[in-house]
Amino acid sequence: DAMVIQNPRYQVTQFGKPVTLSCSQTLNHNVMYWYQQKSSQAPKLLFHYYDKDFNNEADTPDNFQSRRPNTSFCFLDIRSPGLGDAAMYLCATSRDVGNTEAFFGQGTRLTVV
């Protein structure tokens, strides 16, 4: 059974049109992450939540926002997608920090046209 679910698997959006990617988890984990993964590159951390505490990476563009309305759900909002934002977006969860394993969703592949 899938424990970290990302919807949709594939998303096509128009240049400049706001888009939201969603992630849900059935694990009741405290930590949720959003990563951007471009071809042949390392997954790049955009931001993460420890419970309700939001941690934004210094180099994450303002164009990217996130919401975590409850433990189970986390959203990635891209306010004005550009061609350079086309990528795989990975959601991950972790029970806690440190040695605990991170569980990943299958990702959402975003195409910007």
Place this chain on the structure above:
Amino acid sequence: AQTVTQSQPEMSVQEAETVTLSCTYDTSESDYYLFWYKQPPSRQMILVIRQEAYKQQNATENRFSVNFQKAAKSFSLKISDSQLGDAAMYFCAYRSQNRDDKIIFGKGTRLHILP
């Protein structure tokens, strides 16, 4: 800032043979965790093996083992008796111990298994 480097973009190994994937990292922290994750094509990333920096003993999980050299900041993954199902992208990852929690990944190594 911590960095993770995987210097082998692609590797191939014959089925049933042994292969070693390299990873080096840079950090000023003394306590941290290291992981190898596997990402099969079109499937989610899953944990292969983990290592606590304070442990000298190398972690082992069935056919997977690591060679952790803390002084050299090296963390290689050895896959023994390679199987077709091992074909995937492998990512080395670093995680801090503190509350400012990040998982930092290397660029990955694509492993091909030759039948």
